[in-house]
């Protein structure tokens with residue numbers, strides 16, 4: 001009989017109440033994989049999108065598979081076993097990873113569990129300067145900010161637009177980050193600062209001192225002042241809200257500038273952007289151990305800091321999802337595994 005472990009599973013789509021903590025089979029290792037004993041899990045919007053059955057996505061985008069499913073992409077933990085062909089890691093290594101995203105939503109081993117199998121190529125050594133709780137919070141949000149702002153495209157077609165996403169120069173530029181306090185936003189603004197940009201952070205007023213402490217040069221409380229009525233001559237807008245409302249930022253941007261909607265589906269404004277030589281570009285974050293290794297140096301030396309909004313034991317994943325549903329997230333929600 002297969003060995004078992006504790007995990008959070010769901011047997012149907014629905015609200016946070018469908019998340020059930022209990023026994024599940026321990027993942028078996030395939031070639032090229034490591035088995036990670038999970039210490040911390042970072043939560044991300046795809047977790048609730050999948051929990052609900054991806055209702056917001058067009059039908060052709062909805063992943064298919066069988067129940068039960070386990071959610072979760074982001075982990076930090078300790079290598080417990082390695083497949084015979086894996087040479088980069090050893091048992092006992094502390095690692096972090098965004099596991100099989102976007103390809104592994106159904107069927108494969110996922111993160112809300114005591115153990116997760118991880119393709120070795122998608123893992124990196126945990127930055128030694130931060131603990132598992134902070135490292136588990138990092139992968140999807142920081143890889144997203146990195147792949148939008150720093151990394152040069154992907155080696156696979158961009159599923160969200162017909163042309164590859166290409167980052168723009170940041171040094172000496174003015175960058176507005178909308179949704180700056182959230183998972184992606186708080187990393188995006190720190191990357192922009194690190195690269196020498198002046199940053200305007202847009203968030204609700206309660207996050208002002210948090211964002212100024214992370215380096216925001218200016219702060220706009222969107223609940224009082226719509227940023228699009230107030231700001232002009234920005235080189236780049238990173239809109240972590242994205243979607244159909246993103247085109248309101250075009251009037252904020254200089255001719256020749258760029259708008260990056262992080263949620264790219266339904267992004268609007270192509271015609272106006274074309275007239276003013278503004279690039280609208282988006283992409284889909286992808287697992288990458290190599291990029292996590294590179295980013296790890298910035299986490300080690302404190303260039304990029306990780307904010308924890310709230311932390312819950314694995315068994316309380318449902319409460320973590322209830323927290324997420326209330327919105328106004330500052331940094332990351334995590335689960336800890338004893």
Ligand SMILES: NC(=O)c1ccc[n+]([C@@H]2O[C@H](COP(=O)([O-])OP(=O)(O)OC[C@H]3O[C@@H](n4cnc5c(N)ncnc54)[C@H](OP(=O)(O)O)[C@@H]3O)[C@@H](O)[C@H]2O)c1
Pocket residue numbers: 044045046140141144178179180181182183184185202203204207222240241262263264283284285286327328329330331
């Ligand atoms: N393209 C990709 O591959 C990719 C990857 C990761 C995430 N995403 C998408 O990016 C989006 C953000 O993800 P996330 O993980 O950063 O989410 P998050 O952690 O929930 O952050 C969202 C932030 O937006 C703020 N906010 C909400 N309404 C706002 C508004 N009208 N104006 C300005 N700020 C507002 C919230 O706080 P306040 O309202 O209190 O300021 C919160 O801090 C999601 O839609 C996600 O699906 C896409």
